[in-house]
Amino acid sequence: MSKLPMSPIRTGGKPARVSEHQLEIDGLSFDVHRSDRRKTMQITVERSGDLSIVAPSTVPADQLVSFVEEKLIWVHTKVEEKARLQQRAPRKEFVEGEGFLYLGRSHRLRLIDNQLVDLSLKNGRFCLRRGSIHRGRDIFVSWYTRRAQQWFEKQVAGLSNRMGVTVQEVKVQDLGFRWGSFGTDGRVSFHWKAILLPPRIAQYVAVHELAHAHYPDHSATFWIKVEQHLPDWRWRKTWLAENGIQAEGL
Structure with a gap:
């Protein structure tokens, strides 16, 4: 879908540029999503720092800008906070008692002198062969990837x-800052880190990507499609944006 040219607008605050699907103000760029079902406006700061606004279809551009102006301090604070968290996400040390997420739950690590496999999950604890600590990250990524493949294949x-x-x-692969993607060739991909999320949030990622088979953008019709299958998608999307950073640090 081609985007309309950006139009400058001023509401008494900072100058802004607005098009049908994007708003630029104070050095920030927001993706704009409109819906006939939406009654209020909401700003979301994604895990990657990307910004989006969901608004009713009837809200005029100047009102949208005014809403964002009122939230600018909050938005800048959130963007800076996520940037700091990404920089400071503690790297795992693979020591006894360290916590590792799997489907939203944290499991403590036990170091085992002798076991047949490098890593297993037994009785709510991850068990890592002590002699494999130096390959800890690769071993965990491989384990998560296999589990994510099974889980998302079943969901899809x-x-x-x-x-x-x-x-x-x-x-299932490393997708950088994306949780998932849907290709024009009918192949759907998920980040291996998505298996660290709670099941209801990982399910939202799956529905989100499959909805892209019908609507490649994030238009109002896309979100209507998501809502048909997940009526509570808004809180799941917000949870992911605010808490998805917990999956970093491995």
Whole structure:
């Protein structure tokens, strides 16, 4: 979908530029999503620092700008906070008792002198072979990737039928700051870190990506499609934006 040219606008505060799908103000760029079902405006600061606004379809541009102006201090604070968290996300040391997430729960680490596999999850604890500590991160990433592959394949199998989506392949890999993606070739990909999220949040990631099979952008019709299958998608999306940073640091 082609974007309309940006138009300058001033409401008495900082100058802003607005198009149908984007708003730029005070050095910040927001993706704008409008919906006939939306009754209030909401700003979300994503895990990556990306910014988005959801607003009712009837809200005029100057009112949208005024709303953002009132929230600028909060937005800048959140952006800086996420940047600091990403820089300071503690790296795992793979020591006894250290916590590792899996499907939203933290499991303590036990170091085992002798076991057949490098890593296992037993009785609520991750068990890592002591002699494999030097490869700890690679071992955990491999374990998470295998579990994520199984979990998301099952989710996609159930959701794709209900959402009318034909999926050629489910892939799990490192996607950088993206939780998932849906390709034009019918392949859906998920970040291996998505298996660290609580199940209801990981499910939102799956529904979100499958909805892109119908609408590649984040237009109002896209969010309507998401809402058809997850009526409470807003709180899940907000939770992910505010808490997804917990999956960093491995």
